[in-house]
Amino acid sequence: MACSAALPAEQAIVQRRIFASAGQEAFFEGHVHALNVVGGVPTSKVRYDNLRAAVAQVLGFSRQRVEAERWTAFRSHYGLQAMYCELGIRGAHEKGGVEGQIGWFRRNHLVPVPEVNSFAQLNEMTERWDRDDDARHIRSQPRPRRTAAGGRLTPLATRSGPRSAVSDTCGTMAP
Known part of the structure; x- marks a missing residue:
């Protein structure tokens, strides 16, 4: 599974992580990494x-959903506001x-398939590719990178509110 977190309002903030499974633990771990x-949590809604x-x-x-129980706890812990894609033509x-x-990333970085010894090594390569992609210029203009200091993210260290019993360790992977 490739977890890709893009914050369009922040323009250049894109983080990816690659996992052996597409389970909920990988989904959570990808969030924690991003x-x-x-350096923070988006102050606006995140589209899923x-x-x-x-x-x-x-x-x-509609956009109404019954959320998975562990996702609700995780989202509450980090203060994420979710917005879900609409179904059908209206949400296409x-x-x-x-x-x-994800298709662009796969075609540009994962074809041909990189030869690696572990997911850790592949994710180190992915982090380097993300940094390189952030430095790309479009029409000779650098893409500005906004961070928590830019006001659109709540720094992780200062977020307030109720905490649920979810740790930053999201699960383990069995061999």
């Missing part, structure tokens, strides 16, 4: 596809950005 790298790790049930053709454009981003 929040630590960018209707993936099983977060959504237990979709309620009609919402998923395209992230899917296009």
Whole structure:
């Protein structure tokens, strides 16, 4: 599973992590990694596809969802505000950005498949690719990188509110 966190309002903040599974633990660990790298939690809503790790049930053709219990606890712990993609034609454009981003990353960095000895090594390469991609110029103009100091992220060390019993260690991977 490739976990890709993109914060469009912050323009250049994109973090990726690659996992052996597409389970909920990988979903959570990808979040923890991205929040630590960018140094905070988005102050606005974060758009999610209707993936099983977060959504237990979709309620009609609206944005209302019954969230997975552990996702609700995780989201509450970090203070994330979720917004889910609409289904059908009305929401088709919402998923395209992230899917296009993952496709671009796969074509540019994972074809041909890199030869690595571990996921840790592959994720070190992924972090380097993310840094290089952040430095890319579009039409000869650098892409500004906003961080918690730019006001759109709440620093992890200062976030307030109730804490649930979710640790920064999201799970373990069995061999």
